[in-house]
Amino acid sequence: xxxxxxxxxxxxxxxxxxxxxxxxxxxxxxxxxxxxxxxxxxxxxxxxxxxxxxxxxxxxxxxxxxxxxxxxxxxxxxxxxxxxxxxxxxxxxxxxxxxxxxxxxxxxxxxxxxxxxxxxxxxxxxxxxxxxxxxxxxxxxxxxxxxxxxxxxxxxxxxxxxxxxxxxxxxxxxxxxxxxxxxxxxxxxxxxxxxxxxxxxxxxxxxxxxxxxxxxxxxxxxxxxxxxxxxxxxxxxxxxxxxxxxxxxxxxxxxxxxxxxxxxxxxxxxxxxxxxxxxxxxxxxxxxxxxxxxxxxxxxxxxxxxxxxxxxxxxxxxxxxxxxxxxxxxxxxxxxxxxxxxxxxxxxxxxxxxxxxxxxxxxxxxxxxxxxxxxxxxxxxxxxxxxxxxxxxxxxxxxxxxxxxxxxxxxxxxxxxxxxxxxxxxxxxxxxxxxxxxxxxxxxxxxxxxxxxxxxxxxxxxxxxxxxxxxxxxxxxxxxxxxxxxxxxxxxxxxxxxxxxxxxxx
Amino acid sequence: xxxxxxxxxxxxxxxxxxxxxxxxxxxxxxxxxxxxxxxxxxxxxxxxxxxxxxxxxxxxxxxxxxxxxxxxxxxxxxxxxxxxxxxxxxxxxxxxxxxxxxxxxxxxxxxxxxxxxxxxxxxxxxxxxxxxxxxxxxxxxxxxxxxxxxxxxxxxxxxxxxxxxxxxxxxxxxxxxxxxxxxxxxxxxxxxxxxxxxxxxxxxxxxxxxxxxxxxxxxxxxxxxxxxxxxxxxxxxxxxxxxxxxxxxxxxxxxxxxxxxxxxxxxxxxxxxxxxxxxxxxxxxxxxxxxxxxxxxxxxxxxxxxxxxxxxxxxxxxxxxxxxxxxxxxxxxxxxxxxxxxxxxxxxxxxxxxxxxxxxxxxxxxxxxxxxxxxxxxxxxxxxxxxxxxxxxxxxxxxxxxxxxxxxxxxxxxxxxxxxxxxxxxxxxxx
Numbered sequence: 001x002x003x004x005x006x007x008x009x010x011x012x013x014x015x016x017x018x019x020x021x022x023x024x025x026x027x028x029x030x031x032x033x034x035x036x037x038x039x040x041x042x043x044x045x046x047x048x049x050x051x052x053x054x055x056x057x058x059x060x061x062x063x064x065x066x067x068x069x070x071x072x073x074x075x076x077x078x079x080x081x082x083x084x085x086x087x088x089x090x091x092x093x094x095x096x097x098x099x100x101x102x103x104x105x106x107x108x109x110x111x112x113x114x115x116x117x118x119x120x121x122x123x124x125x126x127x128x129x130x131x132x133x134x135x136x137x138x139x140x141x142x143x144x145x146x147x148x149x150x151x152x153x154x155x156x157x158x159x160x161x162x163x164x165x166x167x168x169x170x171x172x173x174x175x176x177x178x179x180x181x182x183x184x185x186x187x188x189x190x191x192x193x194x195x196x197x198x199x200x201x202x203x204x205x206x207x208x209x210x211x212x213x214x215x216x217x218x219x220x221x222x223x224x225x226x227x228x229x230x231x232x233x234x235x236x237x238x239x240x241x242x243x244x245x246x247x248x249x250x251x252x253x254x255x256x257x258x259x260x261x262x263x264x265x266x267x268x269x270x271x272x273x274x275x276x277x278x279x280x281x282x283x284x285x286x287x288x289x290x291x292x293x294x295x296x297x298x299x300x301x302x303x304x305x306x307x308x309x310x311x312x313x314x315x316x317x318x319x320x321x322x323x324x325x326x327x328x329x330x331x332x333x334x335x336x337x338x339x340x341x342x343x344x345x346x347x348x349x350x351x352x353x354x355x356x357x358x359x360x361x362x363x364x365x366x367x368x369x370x371x372x373x374x375x376x377x378x379x380x381x382x383x384x385x386x387x388x389x390x391x392x393x394x395x396x397x398x399x400x401x402x403x404x405x406x407x408x409x410x411x412x413x414x415x416x417x418x419x420x421x422x423x424x425x426x427x428x429x430x431x432x433x434x435x436x437x438x439x440x441x442x443x444x445x446x447x448x449x450x451x452x453x454x455x456x457x458x459x460x461x462x463x464x465x466x467x468x469x470x471x472x473x474x475x476x477x478x479x480x481x482x483x484x485x486x487x488x489x490x491x492x493x494x495x496x497x498x499x500x501x502x503x504x505x506x
Numbered sequence: 507x508x509x510x511x512x513x514x515x516x517x518x519x520x521x522x523x524x525x526x527x528x529x530x531x532x533x534x535x536x537x538x539x540x541x542x543x544x545x546x547x548x549x550x551x552x553x554x555x556x557x558x559x560x561x562x563x564x565x566x567x568x569x570x571x572x573x574x575x576x577x578x579x580x581x582x583x584x585x586x587x588x589x590x591x592x593x594x595x596x597x598x599x600x601x602x603x604x605x606x607x608x609x610x611x612x613x614x615x616x617x618x619x620x621x622x623x624x625x626x627x628x629x630x631x632x633x634x635x636x637x638x639x640x641x642x643x644x645x646x647x648x649x650x651x652x653x654x655x656x657x658x659x660x661x662x663x664x665x666x667x668x669x670x671x672x673x674x675x676x677x678x679x680x681x682x683x684x685x686x687x688x689x690x691x692x693x694x695x696x697x698x699x700x701x702x703x704x705x706x707x708x709x710x711x712x713x714x715x716x717x718x719x720x721x722x723x724x725x726x727x728x729x730x731x732x733x734x735x736x737x738x739x740x741x742x743x744x745x746x747x748x749x750x751x752x753x754x755x756x757x758x759x760x761x762x763x764x765x766x767x768x769x770x771x772x773x774x775x776x777x778x779x780x781x782x783x784x785x786x787x788x789x790x791x792x793x794x795x796x797x798x799x800x801x802x803x804x805x806x807x808x809x810x811x812x813x814x815x816x817x818x819x820x821x822x823x824x825x826x827x828x829x830x831x832x833x834x835x836x837x838x839x840x841x842x843x844x845x846x847x848x849x850x851x852x853x854x855x856x857x858x859x860x861x862x863x864x865x866x867x868x869x870x871x872x873x874x875x876x877x878x879x880x881x882x883x884x885x886x887x888x889x890x891x892x893x894x895x896x897x898x899x900x901x902x903x904x905x906x907x908x909x910x911x912x913x914x915x916x917x918x919x920x921x922x923x924x925x926x927x928x929x930x931x932x933x934x935x936x937x
Binding site for chain 2: 306329331350355395
């Protein structure tokens with residue numbers, strides 16, 4: 001197998017940072033090459049150089065033995081290099097066909113779009129590579145996984161042989177991710193070559209042929225799944241030993257803190273999203289809610305935190321009825337909430353870190369006296385939390401939007417965990433975070449439990465639920481179909497329940 | 507596996523054009539920089555935009571002056587000289603019209619004769635008089651922007667404020683000035699506030715967009731004032747659609763003798779600007795309002811009522827615009843007439859934009875507009891340049907402020923290094 005692509009000593013400097021420091025990388029024909037590294041390690045910069053979005057300061061790119069210069073994505077496409085970005089570049093109101101031909105339109109009669117020919121070509125591609133998609137459907141109607149397929153078809157349509165996938169699983173459910181990996185294998189069998197950027201160790205171990213690890217702009221190691229194991233890779237990636245397993249003592253559950261009885265909640269479209277469910281969470285235990293996204297977890301969390309109104313049933317927190325309470329009342333009763341979408345709900349990105357750290361307590365002393373905000377106290381508080389929770393920021397007055405994802409999440413965790421709380425709802429607390437951050441957040445959650453806090457953990461990542469929870473509830477189509485103690489839960493068993501397959505019927 | 511509905515949740519929330527615009531007009535330099543550096547960064551684009559706008563205005567003056575063409579026909583040098591003369595005389599007149607003539611001021615001050623002094627400082631004080639309604643109206647729009655709202659209704663709110671202030675000004679009889687004047691001025695705020703409350707309430711309760719509703723309420727306010735001034739509020743015995751004059755006890759006192767008209771309203775405007783700054787940035791109410799503006803879902807999450815925030819913000823914005831109307835009635839015109847506003851409420855949008863939605867910025871922008879407007883009268887008189895050139899210059903300034911890329915390209919400025927921070931602080935596992 002000859003290398004189809006070689007990057008030699010690629011270096012890229014941004015003001016104040018060395019994003020890529022003499023990186024070498026070879027890609028063989030017909031292999032899946034994983035580029036592993038934490039957020040901010042320089043993976044995406046490297047791929048953007050390859051795709052012509054940035055110019056390297058040093059180094060050369062060699063495709064099929066010939067050095068090439070890539071000044072723009074069109075140069076890259078001409079060289080057979082295609083990229084699927086983390087955030088898709090599709091026009092939602094266009095059909096699949098229109099999206100595929102966009103920028104490379106086939107026309108007849110000197111200017112009339114020839115959709116038929118393109119659609120036929122798409123059908124042929126989707127058959128050849130098992131990429132099921134209907135060329136005539138509108139992109140906005142397609143699930144994320146299928147939209148991603150459209151992106152891949154776009155590349156194949158332009159005859160790319162080298163495919164770059166930037167964090168392709170970040171937006172996918174586990175099922176969709178499995179689908180994608182099947183497609184990737186099929187593509188390499190047909191002699192395409194794939195560079196696959198990720199920070200998820202499991203994916204690398206299961207689905208790649210070779211692995212290159214990047215840390216702080218440098219290649220720190222290369223390996224294969226057969227030679228490496230997850231903890232070695234994690235150590236290379238983070239630069240220190242990482243505990244992938246969560247260390248925790250058995251739970252010592254105390255009083256019931258949260259009681260949910262016969263709860264019904266509607267979603268935005270007035271459909272029943274939470275379908276008459278009941279459960280309890282006790283002090284000092286973590287109840288994990290497993291389930292594929294979109295099975296009512298979001299609405300359940302909203303109802304518990306006062307953000308959505310309920311149809312039926314009651315919610316009690318420490319004996320107090322909070323079914324109709326406002327978010328502020330719920331918070332004041334000692335409840336904390338790590339929201340599912342940190343940028344949309346959890347933070348005001350254009351506000352300084354200090355203000356975000358008092359986002360739901362700014363009106364209380366010592367942060368406000370009367371109506372006047374006490375800037376000094378807010379700053380002091382921020383400095384304490386930055387220290388205590390190890391938030392990496394140049395300072396408390398830096399806008400939250402300029403922090404990395406992991407540090408943004410730490411701001412939320414610091415704000416919520418530093419209050420005296422009795423109940424914690426953590427919804428997808430580690431979504432999109434790198435290994436180091438995940439480890440940190442997990443440790444903090446277990447620590448909260450050990451302090452006697454009742455924790456409700458909601459996550460579509462089964463691994464996370466299995467690792468952290470003391471009891472696991474599985475949600476499917478708005479119902480809790482089973483609650484089982486963690487020691488009795490197996491990944492396969494819970495996985496089946498998540499898919500709606502009941503033990504009796506299986 | 508069964509196919510579940512899969513909500514697409516990208517990492518960064520999708521923004522519509524309005525949100526992007528709001529972010530742009532409320533964006534501030536990074537707060538961790540020292541104060542002077544932040545001020546400098548915030549001022550670079552507006553100052554260069556004003557300068558460039560003036561240059562563009564100069565070019566238009568040259569292009570529209572017949573003498574220049576004639577001179578160019580003679581020789582190139584003559585043409586250049588004529589161009590220079592045209593611009594210099596126009597802008598010279600503009601400056602003298604806006605600030606007064608320095609030599610005259612020095613002579614007057616030396617003489618110690620109050621009448622001469624008043625005469626000399628008259629142009630400058632007139633500029634301040636012209637800037638006063640701009641300050642109130644600009645604050646109105648800026649406060650709206652801070653709360654994530656587009657208050658296009660400042661003009662209508664200003665009309666309502668003027669109607670209320672005028673009505674109280676001529677009907678309330680037999681009170682001393684320290685009672686009558688505050689009531690009349692506050693009546694202006696109440697009138698405008700009411701006109702702001704309506705679209706605020708509609709948005710909070712029904713989701714109706716404030717842009718549409720404030721525009722529609724403008725029309726209602728205009729026609730309402732037409733009807734009032736030709737009917738119930740018409741001055742008895744007058745042929746014109748004008749209200750009765752307000753009583754002496756409702757007039758904003760003037761600081762100097764005739765002809766200087768500078769009145770208490772200017773000081774009130776500065777005080778209100780300071781108050782708005784305090785409210786927005788120093789109180790928990792302001793924190794509340796800015797959170798609703800910057801990220802409503804995070805506000806909801808943090809236990810802040812978005813609906814209440816919208817209603818309060820629109821009411822306050824309306825009250826500020828209402829003060830602009832009250833100020834004109836109680837301080838300048840002493841009655842309410844049909845065409846009493848020269849579009850202050852619409853210029854206010856520009857002022858908020860130019861002032862980056864900060865009270866200090868609005869005050870500075872308002873002073874600029876006041877100087878331009880007032881100076882233009884003399885420019886027309888002395889240099890024969892139509893007053894409309896000012897509108898063109900203002901429009902250019904706004905285009906440059908709204909599209910900073912143009913300014914950055916012309917002056918080869920680098921984009922502020924905000925984005926790069928993300929890279930600098932990324933990754934925190936390995937020390």
